[in-house]
Amino acid sequence: MKKITIIFRHAPHGSAKGREGLDFALLSASFEQEVSLIFVDEGVLNLLPLQTPEVIGAKDFLAAFKALPLYDIECVYACRQSLADYQLDELALAFPLEIKTPAEIGELLTQADEVFVY
Template identity: 90%
Template sequence: MMKKIAIIFRHAPHGSAKGREGLDFALLSATFEQEISLIFADEGVLNLVPQQTPEAIGAKDFLAAFKALPLYDIECVYACHQSLADYQLEESALAIPLEVKTPAEIAELLTQADEVFVY
Protein backbone atom coordinates (compact mmCIF):
# COMPACT_ATOMS: atom_id res chain seq x y z
CA MET A 1 0.00 0.00 0.00
CA MET A 2 1.31 3.43 -0.92
CA LYS A 3 1.92 5.73 2.03
CA LYS A 4 1.67 9.49 1.88
CA ILE A 5 4.87 10.91 3.33
CA ALA A 6 5.36 14.63 3.96
CA ILE A 7 8.92 15.85 4.40
CA ILE A 8 9.34 19.32 5.86
CA PHE A 9 12.57 21.22 5.31
CA ARG A 10 12.83 23.74 8.17
CA HIS A 11 16.59 24.34 8.36
CA ALA A 12 19.02 26.33 6.24
CA PRO A 13 20.87 24.20 3.68
CA HIS A 14 24.38 24.55 5.05
CA GLY A 15 25.75 24.29 8.56
CA SER A 16 24.16 20.92 9.23
CA ALA A 17 23.40 17.77 7.25
CA LYS A 18 19.63 18.06 7.76
CA GLY A 19 18.83 19.28 4.24
CA ARG A 20 20.94 16.62 2.56
CA GLU A 21 19.45 13.92 4.80
CA GLY A 22 15.92 15.11 4.01
CA LEU A 23 16.58 15.06 0.29
CA ASP A 24 18.19 11.61 0.47
CA PHE A 25 15.21 10.32 2.45
CA ALA A 26 12.77 11.78 -0.09
CA LEU A 27 14.53 10.21 -3.06
CA LEU A 28 14.92 6.86 -1.31
CA SER A 29 11.25 6.80 -0.24
CA ALA A 30 10.17 7.63 -3.78
CA THR A 31 12.06 4.62 -5.12
CA PHE A 32 9.81 2.49 -2.93
CA GLU A 33 6.78 4.03 -4.64
CA GLN A 34 5.64 6.13 -1.71
CA GLU A 35 3.71 9.35 -2.39
CA ILE A 36 6.14 12.07 -1.33
CA SER A 37 5.37 15.72 -0.60
CA LEU A 38 8.14 18.21 0.13
CA ILE A 39 7.37 21.32 2.14
CA PHE A 40 9.85 24.15 2.59
CA ALA A 41 9.18 26.37 5.60
CA ASP A 42 11.05 28.67 7.98
CA GLU A 43 14.80 28.67 7.14
CA GLY A 44 14.13 25.69 4.87
CA VAL A 45 13.11 28.03 2.06
CA LEU A 46 16.79 28.95 1.78
CA ASN A 47 17.32 25.54 0.14
CA LEU A 48 15.46 27.00 -2.83
CA VAL A 49 17.83 29.89 -3.54
CA PRO A 50 19.61 29.24 -6.85
CA GLN A 51 23.34 29.46 -7.58
CA GLN A 52 24.61 28.90 -4.06
CA THR A 53 28.32 28.14 -3.60
CA PRO A 54 28.55 25.91 -0.53
CA GLU A 55 32.04 24.84 -1.55
CA ALA A 56 33.23 28.25 -0.34
CA ILE A 57 32.52 27.14 3.24
CA GLY A 58 33.67 23.56 2.71
CA ALA A 59 30.19 22.11 2.28
CA LYS A 60 28.98 19.83 -0.50
CA ASP A 61 26.56 21.15 -3.08
CA PHE A 62 23.53 18.89 -2.81
CA LEU A 63 21.00 21.53 -3.87
CA ALA A 64 21.35 20.69 -7.57
CA ALA A 65 19.88 17.28 -6.73
CA PHE A 66 16.51 18.97 -6.08
CA LYS A 67 16.26 19.32 -9.86
CA ALA A 68 16.04 15.50 -10.03
CA LEU A 69 12.71 15.40 -8.16
CA PRO A 70 10.63 14.90 -11.33
CA LEU A 71 12.76 11.86 -12.24
CA TYR A 72 11.60 10.29 -8.96
CA ASP A 73 7.96 11.26 -9.59
CA ILE A 74 8.08 13.75 -6.71
CA GLU A 75 5.67 16.36 -7.98
CA CYS A 76 4.12 17.70 -4.76
CA VAL A 77 6.58 20.42 -3.78
CA TYR A 78 5.44 23.38 -1.69
CA ALA A 79 6.87 26.45 -0.02
CA CYS A 80 5.35 28.44 2.80
CA HIS A 81 4.19 31.86 1.62
CA GLN A 82 5.01 33.47 4.96
CA SER A 83 8.52 31.97 5.04
CA LEU A 84 9.25 33.19 1.51
CA ALA A 85 8.06 36.66 2.52
CA ASP A 86 10.19 36.57 5.70
CA TYR A 87 13.31 35.99 3.56
CA GLN A 88 12.15 38.30 0.75
CA LEU A 89 12.21 35.48 -1.79
CA GLU A 90 10.09 35.61 -4.93
CA GLU A 91 8.56 32.39 -6.26
CA SER A 92 9.82 33.22 -9.77
CA ALA A 93 13.43 33.35 -8.52
CA LEU A 94 13.49 29.93 -6.85
CA ALA A 95 15.70 27.09 -8.10
CA ILE A 96 12.86 24.60 -8.68
CA PRO A 97 9.19 24.86 -9.64
CA LEU A 98 6.76 24.53 -6.75
CA GLU A 99 3.45 25.70 -5.34
CA VAL A 100 3.29 28.40 -2.69
CA LYS A 101 0.87 27.64 0.14
CA THR A 102 -0.33 29.58 3.16
CA PRO A 103 0.46 28.17 6.62
CA ALA A 104 -3.19 27.04 6.88
CA GLU A 105 -2.96 25.21 3.54
CA ILE A 106 0.26 23.53 4.68
CA ALA A 107 -1.44 22.45 7.91
CA GLU A 108 -4.20 20.89 5.82
CA LEU A 109 -1.63 19.03 3.68
CA LEU A 110 -0.05 17.62 6.83
CA THR A 111 -3.38 16.21 8.02
CA GLN A 112 -3.54 14.19 4.78
CA ALA A 113 -0.11 12.59 5.29
CA ASP A 114 0.35 9.16 6.83
CA GLU A 115 3.77 10.18 8.16
CA VAL A 116 5.53 13.53 8.58
CA PHE A 117 9.30 13.94 8.85
CA VAL A 118 11.05 17.20 9.70
CA TYR A 119 14.56 18.03 8.56
Protein backbone atom coordinates in the same frame (compact mmCIF):
# COMPACT_ATOMS: atom_id res chain seq x y z
CA MET B 1 1.11 3.27 -0.68
CA LYS B 2 1.93 5.61 2.19
CA LYS B 3 1.75 9.37 1.90
CA ILE B 4 5.02 10.74 3.26
CA THR B 5 5.54 14.45 3.80
CA ILE B 6 9.01 15.82 4.38
CA ILE B 7 9.36 19.28 5.88
CA PHE B 8 12.55 21.24 5.31
CA ARG B 9 12.85 23.74 8.20
CA HIS B 10 16.60 24.38 8.32
CA ALA B 11 19.07 26.29 6.19
CA PRO B 12 20.81 24.14 3.57
CA HIS B 13 24.36 24.40 4.86
CA GLY B 14 25.91 24.19 8.28
CA SER B 15 24.32 20.83 9.08
CA ALA B 16 23.47 17.66 7.22
CA LYS B 17 19.70 18.01 7.74
CA GLY B 18 18.90 19.26 4.24
CA ARG B 19 20.95 16.56 2.53
CA GLU B 20 19.45 13.87 4.77
CA GLY B 21 15.94 15.10 4.02
CA LEU B 22 16.57 15.05 0.29
CA ASP B 23 18.15 11.59 0.45
CA PHE B 24 15.19 10.31 2.45
CA ALA B 25 12.74 11.79 -0.06
CA LEU B 26 14.47 10.17 -3.04
CA LEU B 27 14.81 6.84 -1.25
CA SER B 28 11.16 6.82 -0.20
CA ALA B 29 10.02 7.68 -3.71
CA SER B 30 12.17 4.90 -5.16
CA PHE B 31 10.15 2.48 -3.00
CA GLU B 32 6.98 3.83 -4.62
CA GLN B 33 5.81 5.92 -1.69
CA GLU B 34 3.86 9.10 -2.39
CA VAL B 35 6.27 11.84 -1.29
CA SER B 36 5.53 15.53 -0.74
CA LEU B 37 8.07 18.20 0.20
CA ILE B 38 7.31 21.37 2.14
CA PHE B 39 9.81 24.20 2.65
CA VAL B 40 9.17 26.41 5.68
CA ASP B 41 11.12 28.77 7.95
CA GLU B 42 14.86 28.71 7.09
CA GLY B 43 14.13 25.75 4.83
CA VAL B 44 13.10 28.12 2.05
CA LEU B 45 16.79 28.98 1.71
CA ASN B 46 17.21 25.57 0.06
CA LEU B 47 15.31 27.05 -2.88
CA LEU B 48 17.84 29.73 -3.76
CA PRO B 49 19.75 29.20 -7.01
CA LEU B 50 23.48 29.73 -7.54
CA GLN B 51 24.64 28.88 -4.03
CA THR B 52 28.35 28.20 -3.51
CA PRO B 53 28.60 25.90 -0.47
CA GLU B 54 32.11 24.79 -1.41
CA VAL B 55 33.33 28.15 -0.12
CA ILE B 56 32.55 26.94 3.41
CA GLY B 57 33.70 23.39 2.71
CA ALA B 58 30.21 21.93 2.17
CA LYS B 59 28.97 19.83 -0.72
CA ASP B 60 26.46 21.22 -3.17
CA PHE B 61 23.49 18.88 -2.86
CA LEU B 62 20.90 21.44 -3.93
CA ALA B 63 21.25 20.58 -7.62
CA ALA B 64 19.78 17.17 -6.77
CA PHE B 65 16.41 18.84 -6.11
CA LYS B 66 16.11 19.12 -9.90
CA ALA B 67 15.90 15.31 -9.99
CA LEU B 68 12.59 15.26 -8.11
CA PRO B 69 10.50 14.73 -11.28
CA LEU B 70 12.62 11.68 -12.15
CA TYR B 71 11.46 10.14 -8.86
CA ASP B 72 7.83 11.16 -9.46
CA ILE B 73 7.95 13.68 -6.62
CA GLU B 74 5.54 16.26 -7.94
CA CYS B 75 4.05 17.72 -4.75
CA VAL B 76 6.55 20.38 -3.73
CA TYR B 77 5.43 23.40 -1.71
CA ALA B 78 6.87 26.49 -0.04
CA CYS B 79 5.32 28.56 2.71
CA ARG B 80 4.22 31.99 1.49
CA GLN B 81 4.93 33.55 4.89
CA SER B 82 8.45 32.06 5.07
CA LEU B 83 9.27 33.34 1.60
CA ALA B 84 8.07 36.79 2.64
CA ASP B 85 10.08 36.64 5.89
CA TYR B 86 13.26 36.08 3.85
CA GLN B 87 12.16 38.49 1.10
CA LEU B 88 12.35 35.77 -1.54
CA ASP B 89 10.58 36.17 -4.86
CA GLU B 90 8.69 33.11 -6.04
CA LEU B 91 9.94 33.66 -9.59
CA ALA B 92 13.60 33.63 -8.51
CA LEU B 93 13.56 30.17 -6.91
CA ALA B 94 15.76 27.34 -8.21
CA PHE B 95 12.88 25.15 -9.38
CA PRO B 96 9.10 25.47 -9.77
CA LEU B 97 6.83 24.66 -6.86
CA GLU B 98 3.49 25.65 -5.37
CA ILE B 99 3.21 28.42 -2.80
CA LYS B 100 0.88 27.71 0.13
CA THR B 101 -0.32 29.68 3.12
CA PRO B 102 0.39 28.31 6.60
CA ALA B 103 -3.26 27.20 6.85
CA GLU B 104 -3.01 25.33 3.55
CA ILE B 105 0.20 23.65 4.73
CA GLY B 106 -1.61 22.59 7.89
CA GLU B 107 -4.28 20.96 5.74
CA LEU B 108 -1.61 19.14 3.69
CA LEU B 109 -0.11 17.76 6.90
CA THR B 110 -3.45 16.27 7.96
CA GLN B 111 -3.50 14.25 4.73
CA ALA B 112 -0.08 12.65 5.32
CA ASP B 113 0.40 9.20 6.83
CA GLU B 114 3.91 10.12 8.04
CA VAL B 115 5.59 13.50 8.53
CA PHE B 116 9.36 13.92 8.85
CA VAL B 117 11.06 17.20 9.70
CA TYR B 118 14.59 18.05 8.59
